[in-house]
Amino acid sequence: AQKVTQAQTEISVVEKEDVTLDCVYETRDTTYYLFWYKQPPSGELVFLIRRNSFDEQNEISGRYSWNFQKSTSSFNFTITASQVVDSAVYFCALSEGVMGGQNFVFGPGTRLSVLP
Amino acid sequence: DGGITQSPKYLFRKEGQNVTLSCEQNLNHDAMYWYRQDPGQGLRLIYYSQIVNDFQKGDIAEGYSVSREKKESFPLTVTSAQKNPTAFYLCASSMSTGPDIQYFGAGTRLSVL
Numbered sequence: 001a002q003k004v005t006q007a008q009t010e011i012s013v014v015e016k017e018d019v020t021l022d023c024v025y026e027t028r029d030t031t032y033y034l035f036w037y038k039q040p041p042s043g044e045l046v047f048l049i050r051r052n053s054f055d056e057q058n059e060i061s062g063r064y065s066w067n068f069q070k071s072t073s074s075f076n077f078t079i080t081a082s083q084v085v086d087s088a089v090y091f092c093a094l095s096e097g098v099m100g101g102q103n104f105v106f107g108p109g110t111r112l113s114v115l116p
Numbered sequence: 117d118g119g120i121t122q123s124p125k126y127l128f129r130k131e132g133q134n135v136t137l138s139c140e141q142n143l144n145h146d147a148m149y150w151y152r153q154d155p156g157q158g159l160r161l162i163y164y165s166q167i168v169n170d171f172q173k174g175d176i177a178e179g180y181s182v183s184r185e186k187k188e189s190f191p192l193t194v195t196s197a198q199k200n201p202t203a204f205y206l207c208a209s210s211m212s213t214g215p216d217i218q219y220f221g222a223g224t225r226l227s228v229l
Contacts, residue, residue, distance in 0.1 A: 009156070033215035043204065045159075045220040052215075091158060095215035104149075104218065106158035 002027045004094050004107035012113045013082050021077045021110045023092030029053075034068065034075045035093040039109070045091065051075065082114045118143050122207050122221035129194065129201060130229050137192045137224045139207035147213040148190035152176060153204040153223075162205075165190055166213045194226065202228050 003026040013019045025034065036048040049059060051068050059066045063080045079086055092107040120141045129135045141148065147166050151159040161174030165184040179198025184190050190209075194201045205224045210216040 004158075035217070037220075043206075043223040043225075045206065045208075045218075047217050047219065050215075050217055104161070104215075108156070108158045 002029075002032075002094055002096050002103065002105050004092050004105055006090075006092055006107040006110050008110045009108075010111045010113070012115060014115050015084060016081050018078060018080050019082050019112065019114075021079075021090050021092075021112065023075045023077065023107060025073050025075065025092070025094045027073075027094060027096055029096040031096075033095040035095070036066065036075075036077050037091045037093065037106075039089040039091065041088070048077075079112075082112075084114050084116055087112060087114045120207060120209055120219060120221035122205075122224050124224060125222065127224055127226045128229050129226060132196045134193055134195050135226070137194070137205055137207075137226070139190045139192065139221060140188055141190075141207075141209045141219075141221075142188060143209055143219065144187070145209035145211055145219075146187070147210045147216070148184070149208040149210075149218065150174075150180070150182065150190070150192045151206045151208065153206060159206060162192065164213065201226055 005024045032053045034051045037045040039045050056068050065078045067076045089109045089111045091109045094105050096103045123138045149164040150162040153159050160176050162180050163171050163182045165171040168187050171182050171184050181193045207221045208218040210218045
């Protein structure tokens with residue numbers, strides 16, 4: 001069965017620090033997709049990135065970067081020079097194969113607090 | 117302005133009462149989903165729909181019902197059979213039920229009186 005683990009329940013950093021959110025996944029499929037979502041205090045989940053299992057290239061988008069390592073089944077998310085607006089709950093998610101739907105599994109989330 | 121609209125933002129349920137949460141999307145997406153979020157936990161899938169007039173149970177469908185009479189709308193009814201309905205409910209949609217990006221509404225917070 002597929003599973004997503006986010007071992008860090010809560011993280012607090014001071015503004016301008018770098019922070020890495022960990023995500024470890026389990027799947028038996030060779031084709032799968034990984035996602036990161038941000039849930040600010042308003043409640044709506046905001047899509048950040050999708051990565052498929054055949055593309056291990058790291059990605060950078062502004063202050064955000066993602067490190068995908070199939071060898072360790074990890075898809076970690078780093079925020080550089082954190083800001084107060086980055087305070088939110090961050091979810092990692094996994095979708096196996098091409099079915100999606102019921103095969104879309106979210107991790108428990110990591111609550112990030114960025115202090116001024 | 118395309119997106120997903122959930123209403124109401126807050127909802128209170130009395131014992132033995134059924135309540136309905138609204139979800140409307142204007143993204144022309146085929147697939148729609150309902151998730152439940154409890155404090156400190158991830159999202160759990162209640163129901164999803166791949167197409168109009170079709171829907172499938174998720175992991176925690178007991179005590180809930182849905183309909184999909186229009187592409188744009190996917191209302192969720194929390195029935196009196198759901199003994200612990202207090203939670204945050206999120207609706208999402210995607211192009212299809214493949215591994216497409218799911219876009220979310222702002223959620224409805226349901227509490228029991």
